[in-house]
Amino acid sequence: MDKKSTEAKWFKNTGFTLNLSLYLLALLIFISFSANVFSSSIxxxxxxxxxEILFNIHTYYVEDLALQNTTHTSYNNQQFAHLYAQLDPYSKYLDEHELNTLFDNTNGRYTGLGIEVKQINNSVTIVNVVSNSPAKSAGVMAGDIIISVNNQTTQNSTVEHVAQLITASKLSNISLTIKRDNQPQPLNFNVSRRKIKLESVTSQRLDLGSGYLAINSFSNHTLHEVALQIAAMQNHFGDPLKGLVIDLRDNPGGTLRSAVAVSDLFLQNGTIVTTKGRYNEANKAFYAKHGDILKGAPIVVLINENSASAAEILAAALKDNNRAKVVGSQSFGKGSVQSLIPLGDGSTALKLTTAKYFTPLGKSIEGVGITPDVAINQTTLSQSDKAVIIKNQQAKSKQTQLASKVTDLQLAKAKQLLNLQ
Structure with missing residues (x-):
């Protein structure tokens, strides 16, 4: 495959703006809750x-890492490994499988079980189960601790190791053994891998003509989904919304372009975000265009410690432009921007931090996060918990019975600020 056709393929698959002179795909902002792992494929x-990788690091990486020579010809594997280890946790060589997975996630789909996991107290814990996933159908629940995959123990394992056990398996059905609270014995589930379409946006109608919008990630489809959900709520009420809660809790981020576009929906003017890097095209400012989809109706944004990157851009854009009040706990603090750089024939790539982003007030949130206007700490709520609380439904299962007992203090405060209580 020649370079031109490779670029065309990338543009088609990602929907990103392709910089033909630099062969850089448009800026990505992704979050990882674990440290950078030296890829075995490296x-x-x-x-x-x-x-090729050394050239791109030397030319585009956000920090000026000293290379031992300018021709990059005398690097041995040990020297290269030392330089590679100096990159930040978000920069990584992607093999063909990892690259295809990234494309799928950016386009709102992936092949897998439908679980989100996080390292908690040395255990790989499921923090969310996708609603239309094989894991959900099998009965896997948020809070479950994975103790083995296909009879291989995962105790004291990293998230990366567990993910590798699942993705590397040649079996279509994955055997999960999990530990669940209030269950004396481990539970076994056979979960089939399949392609899942991710819903990045869900919504519910609140009282007095207001709405609730949960943005779970920022993909290429998020802007369209947000506009559709708001239009549906307004059509139900027959009038523009009188207020909106935007829930960004546990949102790990996504593409910069999506975060900017969603922010622009709610702003009449002002700066959304700026990016700064070492090469010229990494230095950009994004501004809101005239037109507010809510026509000035009040907004409250919910964040927590797992709200990161693109989610933090939206929260900061609305907060700094005095468009919304932010409620919750300090966000994750991921303020760097990644570019995806094709390598060779385009089947592999380098995900490289090429810029840092700054809020409309010029602040970097790297390692700090967004400080809410109203600080309320609470236990993380899964998407199913949120739905039960918002709808105030009668509990119909053990899972919903548990969720219905949880008081969402952050949402309650948001509704109070919108004068719904």
Whole structure:
């Protein structure tokens, strides 16, 4: 495949704006809740691939890492590994499988079980189960601790190791053994892998003509989904919404373009975000265009410690432009921007931090996060918990019975600020 056709393929698959002069795909903002892991595939790279990666690090990486020479010809594997280890946790060589997975996630789909996991107290814990997923159908629940995958123990394992056990398996059905609170014995589930379409946006109608919008991630489809959900709520009421809660809790981020576009929906003017890096095209400012989809109706944004990157851009854009009140706990603090750089024939890539982003008031949130206007700490709520609380439904199962007993203090405060209580 020649370079031109490779670029065309990338543009089609991602929907990003392609910079033909630099062969950089448009800026990505992704979050990882674990430290950067030295990719095993890096050890198998050929000298030509290493030279290409070194050139891109030298040219585009946000920090000026000193290279031992400018021709990059005398680097051995040990020297290259030392330089690679100096990159931040979000920069990584992506092999063909990892690259395709990233494309799928950015386009709102992926092949898997439908679980989100996080390392909690040395255990790989399921923090969310996608609603239309095989895991949901099998009965897996948020809060379950994975103790084995296909009879291989995962105790004291990393999230990356567990993910590798699942993705590397040649079996279509994955055997999960989990530990669940209030269950004396481990539970076994056979979960089939399949392609899942991710819903990045859900909504519910609140009282007195207001709405609730949960944005779970920022994909290429998020802007369209947000507009559709708001239109549906307004059509139900027959009038523009009188207020809106935007729930960004546990939102790990997504693409910069999506975050900017969603922010622009609610702003009449002002700066949304700026980015700064070492090469010229990494230095950009994004401004709101005239037109507010809510026509000035009040907004409250909910964040927590797992709200990151693109979610933090939206929260800061609305907060700094005095468009919304932010309620919750300090956000994650991921303030760097990644570019996806094709390598070789385009089947692999380098995900490289090329810029840092700054809020409309010029603040970097890297390692700090967004400080809410109203600080309320509470236990993380899964999407199913949120739905039960908002709808105030009668509990119909053990899971919903548990969720219905949870008081969402942050949402209650948001409704109070919108004068719904």
């Amino acid at each position: 050890k198998e790279l050929k000298s030509q691939q290493i030279t």
